[in-house]
Amino acid sequence: xxxxxxxxxxxxxxxxxxxxxxxxxxxxxxxxxxxxxxxxxxxxxxxxxxxxxxxxxxxxxxxxxxxxxxxxxxxxxxxxxxxxxxxxxxxxxxxxxxxxxxxxxxxxxxxxx
Amino acid sequence: xxxxxxxxxxxxxxxxxxxxxxxxxxxxxxxxxxxxxxxxxxxxxxxxxxxxxxxxxxxxxxxxxxxxxxxxxxxxxxxxxxxxxxxxxxxxxxxxxxxxxxxxxxxxxxxxxxxxxxxxxxxxxxxxxxxxxxxxxxxxxxxxxxxxxxxxxxxxxxxxxxxxxxxxxxxxxxxxxxxxxxxxxxxxxxxxxxxxxxxxxxxxxxxxxxxxxxxxxxxxxxxxxxxxxxxxxxxxxxxxxxxxxxxxxxxxxxxxxxxxxxxxxxxxxxxxxxxxxxxxxxxxxxxxxxxxxxxxxxxxxxxxxxxxxxxxxxxxxxxxxxxxxxxxxxxxxxxxxxxxxxxxxxxxxxxxxxxxxxxxxxxxxxxxxxxxxxxxxxxxxxxxxxxxxxxxxxxxxxxxxxxxxxxxxxxxxxxxxxxxxxxxxxxxxxxxxxxxxxxxxxxxxxxxxxxxxxxxxxxxxxxxxxxxxxxxxxxxxxxxxxxxxxxxxxxxxxxxxxxxxxxxxxxxxxxxxxxxxxxxxxxxxxxxxxxxxxxxxxxxxxxxxxxxxxxxxxxxxxxxxxxxxxxxxxxxxxxxxxxxxxxxxxxxxxxxxxxxxxxxxxxxxxxxxxxxxxxxxxxxxxxxxxxxxxxxxxxxxxxxxxxxxxxxxxxxxxxxxxxxxxxxxxxxxxxxxxxxxxxxxxxxxx
Numbered sequence: 091x092x093x094x095x096x097x098x099x100x101x102x103x104x105x106x107x108x109x110x111x112x113x114x115x116x117x118x119x120x121x122x123x124x125x126x127x128x129x130x131x132x133x134x135x136x137x138x139x140x141x142x143x144x145x146x147x148x149x150x151x152x153x154x155x156x157x158x159x160x161x162x163x164x165x166x167x168x169x170x171x172x173x174x175x176x177x178x179x180x181x182x183x184x185x186x187x188x189x190x191x192x193x194x195x196x197x198x199x200x201x202x203x
Numbered sequence: 204x205x206x207x208x209x210x211x212x213x214x215x216x217x218x219x220x221x222x223x224x225x226x227x228x229x230x231x232x233x234x235x236x237x238x239x240x241x242x243x244x245x246x247x248x249x250x251x252x253x254x255x256x257x258x259x260x261x262x263x264x265x266x267x268x269x270x271x272x273x274x275x276x277x278x279x280x281x282x283x284x285x286x287x288x289x290x291x292x293x294x295x296x297x298x299x300x301x302x303x304x305x306x307x308x309x310x311x312x313x314x315x316x317x318x319x320x321x322x323x324x325x326x327x328x329x330x331x332x333x334x335x336x337x338x339x340x341x342x343x344x345x346x347x348x349x350x351x352x353x354x355x356x357x358x359x360x361x362x363x364x365x366x367x368x369x370x371x372x373x374x375x376x377x378x379x380x381x382x383x384x385x386x387x388x389x390x391x392x393x394x395x396x397x398x399x400x401x402x403x404x405x406x407x408x409x410x411x412x413x414x415x416x417x418x419x420x421x422x423x424x425x426x427x428x429x430x431x432x433x434x435x436x437x438x439x440x441x442x443x444x445x446x447x448x449x450x451x452x453x454x455x456x457x458x459x460x461x462x463x464x465x466x467x468x469x470x471x472x473x474x475x476x477x478x479x480x481x482x483x484x485x486x487x488x489x490x491x492x493x494x495x496x497x498x499x500x501x502x503x504x505x506x507x508x509x510x511x512x513x514x515x516x517x518x519x520x521x522x523x524x525x526x527x528x529x530x531x532x533x534x535x536x537x538x539x540x541x542x543x544x545x546x547x548x549x550x551x552x553x554x555x556x557x558x559x560x561x562x563x564x565x566x567x568x569x570x571x572x573x574x575x576x577x578x579x580x581x582x583x584x585x586x587x588x589x590x591x592x593x594x595x596x597x598x599x600x601x602x603x604x605x606x607x608x609x610x611x612x613x614x615x616x617x618x619x620x621x622x623x624x625x626x627x628x629x630x631x632x633x634x635x636x637x638x639x640x641x642x643x644x645x646x647x648x649x650x651x652x653x654x655x656x657x658x659x660x661x662x663x664x665x666x667x668x669x670x671x672x673x674x675x676x677x678x679x680x681x682x683x684x685x686x687x688x689x690x691x692x693x694x695x696x697x698x699x700x701x702x703x704x705x706x707x708x709x710x711x712x713x714x715x716x717x718x719x720x721x722x723x724x725x726x727x728x729x730x731x732x733x734x735x736x737x738x739x740x741x742x743x744x745x746x747x748x749x750x751x752x753x754x755x756x757x758x759x760x761x762x763x764x765x766x767x768x769x770x771x772x773x774x775x776x777x778x779x780x781x782x783x784x785x786x787x788x789x790x791x792x793x794x795x796x797x798x799x800x801x802x803x804x805x806x807x808x809x810x811x812x813x814x815x816x817x818x819x820x821x822x823x824x825x826x827x828x829x830x831x832x833x834x835x836x837x838x839x840x841x842x843x844x845x846x847x848x849x850x851x852x853x854x855x856x857x858x859x860x861x862x863x864x865x866x867x868x869x870x871x872x873x874x875x876x877x878x879x880x881x882x883x884x885x886x887x888x889x
Contacts, residue, residue, distance in 0.1 A: 145705035149750030152799045181773040182795030
């Protein structure tokens with residue numbers, strides 16, 4: 091798995107590439123924690139090249155839901171494959187996370203009030 | 204059997220009794236000889252018997268005492284002999300002084316008194332030479348061989364046998380006397396060259412032993428002289444100069460003392476070399492045993508440095524690790540850490556100069572062979588760099604320094620190489636041991652988790668004559684958190700659960716056991732599925748780790764009403780076959796995994812669904828291990844394939860449907876073993 095974080099038009103974009111399993115989920119956790127620590131308000135997770143996400147990876151997203159809410163940070167996931175999107179949906183995380191199809195939609199969502 | 208101390212006491216008493224008897228008998232016989240008119244009739248045989256008894260008692264006594272002194276070193280043994288000799292000599296000299304003080308008076312001429320004093324003297328002399336003989340025995344037999352032991356035994360038995368010769372009338376140095384004496388002396392000569400103990404003395408000990416042996420020889424000479432002077436006085440009866448065993452022993456101990464003295468003296472100059480070699484052996488042994496004593500890597504480096512410094516007479520040393528993490532943690536010997544920095548520079552300079560000539564680029568950590576250099580430094584002039592390689596990976600370099608130039612010759616390089624190789628083996632062993640322990644611990648943990656997991660799954664499933672039920676759970680190599688269970692609430696009411704704990708190993712097994720606890724405590728109070736999910740979320744949310752969650756589906760089956768009520772908490776949607784429509788569908792509903800929201804808001808995400816079942820309908824519950832099973836092209840088994848299998852086998856029994864699913868998975872993955880754990884629970888209504 092590969093993770094890259096860039097600042098793009100005031101959005102902090104974390105691109106996740108490959109499989110997020112039990113071991114690589116730690117790096118995803120670190121990347122999100124880093125963004126929050128830097129005080130980013132608009133975090134986009136680019137899942138266009140996310141091939142597979144294990145329950146450990148889902149656990150990482152889940153664990154930030156409360157914190158993002160209290161700190162009023164908007165995190166949006168986009169570009170999920172049908173299979174990956176279904177994993178979020180089965181667990182019910184789609185009800186709690188912002189998930190959009192395209193990057194533009196995601197950006198728009200990140201800046202909505 | 205007498206105990207050791209018992210024998211010691213007994214022989215002491217026996218020796219004293221024999222000596223007193225001997226003195227008394229000799230005094231009486233002497234008295235008879237002096238006064239022709241007195242006839243008491245004590246046979247001379249008795250005197251001989253008592254003398255032999257005295258010698259044998261002393262012999263046994265000292266044998267015993269030395270047997271109990273195994274841990275004495277050579278100097279302590281020599282010291283014992285010296286002290287015994289000293290006491291004997293002092294007493295003897297005092298007697299001489301006493302006699303010379305009264306010389307000319309009647310007292311000094313008194314036969315009885317002279318005889319008594321003589322017997323005190325010979326008693327002491329015998330005690331001294333016998334104890335010395337036995338100490339010499341210990342020295343001769345140091346690092347004994349089988350052949351030497353046999354030779355010594357012949358010598359010792361011959362000596363004891365020669366005591367019998369005293370009972371045969373003879374005169375000094377007649378033929379039989381001379382023959383026996385010659386034989387004993389020859390045996391003594393044969394064992395005398397066994398002086399291995401001398402080599403194990405260090406310089407100081409050698410000087411001490413020379414002094415002690417010298418004094419022992421002096422005593423022996425004095426006693427020999429005394430015996431020789433006393434032989435002319437026939438009235439003293441027990442003449443030691445006519446005693447072949449005593450003379451032979453005397454000769455042997457003097458011979459061995461002189462040999463020891465000379466050998467020790469000639470060994471003095473080479474002592475330091477021997478000490479050095481001994482130290483190398485000891486260092487080597489310590490290094491090779493270091494991994495057994497549980498030393499860590501740093502301690503092995505330290506030991507290596509210490510050994511190498513002492514073997515090469517280096518003036519300073521340090522260990523330069525290849526991956527230096529903490530510069531304050533540098534291992535050094537006789538050198539300050541500030542100097543190490545200076546020296547690093549000096550070594551780099553010198554190798555740079557060299558590399559201009561020979562085009563070899565070297566620095567301390569770059570070289571893979573032992574390197575010897577002269578360097579420019581105010582204190583140290585030459586350096587030896589030894590690269591420590593473990594399993595083809597260079598882990599660091601040992602740097603040895605000397606205050607003279609060209610200080611490291613080939614011998615030293617060889618020794619340092621040997622130490623280095625041994626240290627490498629020790630470090631390798633240490634690493635292997637560590638990883639073995641870690642693996643073992645991990646495997647043990649997995650085994651525990653597996654046993655816990657297995658024990659948490661039910662051995663029987665509840666049912667009645669309204670439905671058939673079967674379940675299958677395949678554990679993974681790494682323990683997962685699949686869970687299923689049933690509970691009979693009443694005659695017609697059943698609770699079913701299927702769930703999955705995120706994570707693997709012990710934490711999964713642990714969370715699973717909590718889920719089982721929650722299920723069995725909540726199921727029996729007959730809650731509505733929605734209520735169950737909310738309460739389970741509340742209970743489990745408190746103990747799950749931050750990134751852990753649980754998915755489950757909970758079913759209440761009422762066979763009287765023919766109704767299934769269920770709630771899905773983030774778990775894979777169940778498959779349902781409607782017989783009347785010949786159609787398989789997923790029981791999709793809203794829901795959220797347990798532990799994702801750990802407060803009251805969770806209620807908003809709970810949904811309860813209900814359906815009426817008919818005979819022939821099938822309910823298939825499963826975990827995501829089924830869906831996520833991958834083939835060799837990394838494709839997932841997916842929902843559609845599962846749905847198709849259930850559709851195709853909907854008319855079969857629950858066990859056949861289950862077999863069809865397992866077979867379908869195996870064919871898809873084309874492997875006998877499916878990597879992840881997966882679980883199915885299948886119901887068919889009658």
